[in-house]
Each structure stands twice: as C-alpha cells, then as structure tokens.
Amino acid sequence: MSTPQKNLKNKIKNPILILKNNENEGPGLIKIFFEENxxxxxxxxxxxxxxxxxxxxxxxxxxxxxxxxxxxxxxxxNKEIKLIQEIIHRNIPFLGICLGSQLLAKSGGAFVxxxxxxxxxxxxxxxxxxxxxxxxxxxxxxxIKVFQWHGETFSIPPxxxxxxxxxxxxxxxxxxxxxxxxxxxxxFTPKMVKQIIDQNIHEFNNDKEIVDILxxxxxxxxxxxxxxxxxxxxxxxxxxxPFNT
Numbered sequence: 001m002s003t004p005q006k007n008l009k010n011k012i013k014n015p016i017l018i019l020k021n022n023e024n025e026g027p028g029l030i031k032i033f034f035e036e037n038x039x040x041x042x043x044x045x046x047x048x049x050x051x052x053x054x055x056x057x058x059x060x061x062x063x064x065x066x067x068x069x070x071x072x073x074x075x076x077x078n079k080e081i082k083l084i085q086e087i088i089h090r091n092i093p094f095l096g097i098c099l100g101s102q103l104l105a106k107s108g109g110a111f112v113x114x115x116x117x118x119x120x121x122x123x124x125x126x127x128x129x130x131x132x133x134x135x136x137x138x139x140x141x142x143x144i145k146v147f148q149w150h151g152e153t154f155s156i157p158p159x160x161x162x163x164x165x166x167x168x169x170x171x172x173x174x175x176x177x178x179x180x181x182x183x184x185x186x187x188f189t190p191k192m193v194k195q196i197i198d199q200n201i202h203e204f205n206n207d208k209e210i211v212d213i214l215x216x217x218x219x220x221x222x223x224x225x226x227x228x229x230x231x232x233x234x235x236x237x238x239x240x241x242p243f244n245t
C-alpha cells in the first residue's frame with residue numbers, strides 16, 4: 001500500500017506530464033499511485049500529434065516504453081530526444097522507462113543497440129555503488145525484482161551515472177543530473193502483462209513459456225508493485241527538491 005503524499009503534492013507546483021509512445025503501453029501503476037495520492041498529472045500521446053510543449057507548464061516528465069527503437073528515424077522519436085535534451089539542460093526532473101530510458105541515454109550522447117539476450121519476464125537487477133547512493137533508489141533493498149520486456153540496450157552517456165545491472169543486460173538504470181532512465185518496467189500491472197503478451201504472441205515458442213511468465217509475474221507482483229510505488233515516491237521527492245548538476 002502506498003504512503004499518502006499530500007505533503008509532496010502541496011509542493012508540486014504544476015502537473016507531471018506522462019508521454020505515451022504507443023497506445024498499448026500506458027502508465028499503469030504510476031497512474032494508480034498518482035490518483036491514490038492526489039498527484040496532478042496529464043497524459044499525452046506524443047506519437048500522434050505535432051504538439052509543442054511549454055516546459056514551464058509541468059513540474060516533471062515521464063516517458064514510457066514502446067515497441068519501436070530509439071534509433072528509428074521517426075518524427076516523434078527525434079522530437080522526444082530534443083525534448084529530453086532541453087529537459088536535461090534546464091535540470092527538470094525526468095523519468096524514462098524502457099524505451100524512455102534508451103531515449104534518455106541517446107539524448108546524452110550514448111548509443112542504443114541490440115542486447116545479447118532479449119529479456120522478457122521477471123529478473124533480478126542489482127544496484128551499483130552509484131545506484132545505492134542514488135536518491136531514486138533511496139531505502140530500496142538490493143537486488144530488486146523487476147519485470148522486463150526489451151531487446152535493445154543503451155550505453156552510459158559520457159556524463160551519466162551507471163545505477164544498475166543484471167546478469168543478461170549490463171546497463172539497467174542511468175542518471176543524468178535530475179534525469180533517470182530505467183530499462184525495466186515499474187508500471188506494469190497483471191492486466192497489462194497479459195495484454196502485452198496477447199499482442200505479441202509471436203515472441204514465444206510455445207504456451208508453456210507464456211504460462212511460466214504469467215505465473216512468475218503473479219508470484220512476484222506484490223514485491224514488484226511495492227518497488228514501483230517506492231520508486232515513484234522517491235521520484236516525487238526529487239521533483240520537490242531537485243539537486244544541481
């Protein structure tokens with residue numbers, strides 16, 4: 001269960017903007033947490049329009065995942081990279097999830113490439129020494145159980161901090177000032193996992209793989225949900241008290 005964040009809400013001047021890259025990948029637990037704790041937010045489907053954003057209208061930005069690559073020459077991908085660069089320049093709190101983390105890394109001068117193994121399912125992720133000291137992971141045990149769904153990975157930007165790793169994907173979290181990228185998904189609910197599997201049934205060799213992933217997620221979901229809520233709480237604290245780069 002989440003801890004009420006009324007004191008944090010009172011300090012957050014403007015809404016938090018959540019940008020979707022795909023119709024099927026929404027904010028999930030993030031939205032649930034914000035609504036439980038009366039945190040103002042807006043959701044925009046950036047990939048569907050040419051809308052220009054006024055950065056001063058929002059206290060922080062969250063960019064979600066999607067099936068496309070950060071290397072794709074798509075108008076909204078290029079637009080999001082430029083947006084993240086401006087967010088970093090202005091020291092605005094930012095959280096990128098999966099594709100959002102890859103876009104953050106690329107916006108900071110890193111590269112995105114195919115990972116050696118496609119990670120789908122529940123994995124252990126280990127915080128580095130920098131991750132343990134990072135405010136986003138404050139009071140979070142190490143290692144953490146997370147849900148993954150990605151085939152690409154990012155390198156750490158020249159000015160970035162390497163926050164987390166796993167046995168099958170070296171770079172799992174990155175920090176650039178007040179901007180944070182998580183390769184894993186903190187927002188997925190059981191319903192979302194079932195939907196994304198149904199929409200990507202071609203990714204699996206047989207039904208047993210699907211059943212194993214669903215059972216594994218159900219088993220660890222209380223732990224994954226608790227982690228997601230703690231990460232969101234820590235991000236809200238960063239919004240209220242950003243640090244200088």
